Amino acid sequence: MLNIKDVLVYVHNGVKKKDPRxxxxxxxxxxxxxxxxxxxxxxxGGKVTHGDDLIARMEYFTKDEQSVLFExxxxxxxxxxxxxxxxxxxxxxxxxxxxxxxxxxxxxxTNVMEPEAESNTTPYRG
Numbered sequence: 001m002l003n004i005k006d007v008l009v010y011v012h013n014g015v016k017k018k019d020p021r022x023x024x025x026x027x028x029x030x031x032x033x034x035x036x037x038x039x040x041x042x043x044x045g046g047k048v049t050h051g052d053d054l055i056a057r058m059e060y061f062t063k064d065e066q067s068v069l070f071e072x073x074x075x076x077x078x079x080x081x082x083x084x085x086x087x088x089x090x091x092x093x094x095x096x097x098x099x100x101x102x103x104x105x106x107x108x109x110t111n112v113m114e115p116e117a118e119s120n121t122t123p124y125r126g
Contacts, residue, residue, distance in 0.1 A: 005064055009068055011039070012068055015076065016075055027078060027081065028076075045057070046073070
């Protein structure tokens, strides 16, 4: 078996050198045209696929391997976009925490777990 970190470093170097083998689809996707492996690199995680098959999720990689994947992500993401996301992060974090706390202050269940009688029914007369 090949050393996975070495493979990821190879991909990183190829993307950095703009090797045509590595097709950058957008700021989240890279396709290795030789193997057909697609890297889906999102802000919070990612995965690797081959065609319709899921090969690995981000959590399947070691911390060192994940670091290389995030370095690849940095190469394909516009620095201005990164700066906007960093600037907006405290606001987004505060809003998400308020929504989470609010759902426990004023519960709004999405799935009712108890049966409810139907409205507008016809009375049974035997």
